[in-house]
Amino acid sequence: MKDVHAEKIGGISEDLSKLRREVSQLQQMKFNFDDSALHQGKILFDVKELNFKYKYDFLWKEDLNLQILSGERWAIKGNNASGKSTLVKLLLGDLKPSKGKIEKVDFKSIYLDQNYSSLNENFSVLDQAEHFNKTPIPDHELKTILTRFLFRKEVWNKKVSSLSGSERMRLLLACLSIIGKAPDLIVLDEPTNNLDLENVEILTSALQDYKGSLLVISHDHEFLKDLNMQKEIFL
DSSP states (O other): HHHHHHHHOOOOOHHHHHHHHHHHHHHHTOOOOOOOSTTTTOOEEEEEEEEEEEEEESSSSEEEEEEEETTOOOEOOOOSSSSHHHHHHHTTTTSSEEEEEEEEOOOEEEEEEEOOOSTTTTTBBBHHHHHHHOOOOOOOHHHHHHHHHTOOOOGGTGGGGGHHHHHHHHHHHHHHHHHOOSSEEEESTTTTTTHHHHHHHHHHHHHTTTTTTEEEEOOHHHHHHHHTTTEEEOO
């Protein structure tokens, strides 16, 4: 009986230790950059009668009209092939509207998709971090940030192409911290697709205190809820 009791106590102790480690990791992987330079409530995008044509047909049955203000958190929802990613590309200027117009202010943005394509496949972990170090911050500080995001010295020469989805996500979060100055807008396109639950929590925790604007495409209702999305558009 004592052995069973000791085993249970040991199991509880191990679970508590694991929980403390996970909480510590969540705390250390917060962004450390300043708030967006754009003041809250400034018109970021003013979208009027917007539509996009693939071949002969317009993508949306009704033209889109919306205003997105700095500091707002928007969820972009819709069925598959409803044009969610197309809308993001139009807003960011990667596509030109077939109809209507988008008025926007100058802003700095970063795009996070499920493959974390902002990263360079040919870089090592350290190369990638140095590529984002435009300020620049001292070398020892850069390496401290990498370590904080669980990239220790022995993996600094590892190629980005060999990283898992979770590792890529953590590397991109580290790179955002290295930049130091917050982007005015972070766009996330199904960012949780290749992540396990623990790393979804890491991503969520890192974004919760972000003071800029968020545009999020996701089918993950819990993720959207945890990010405190304020508005939504359904395509």
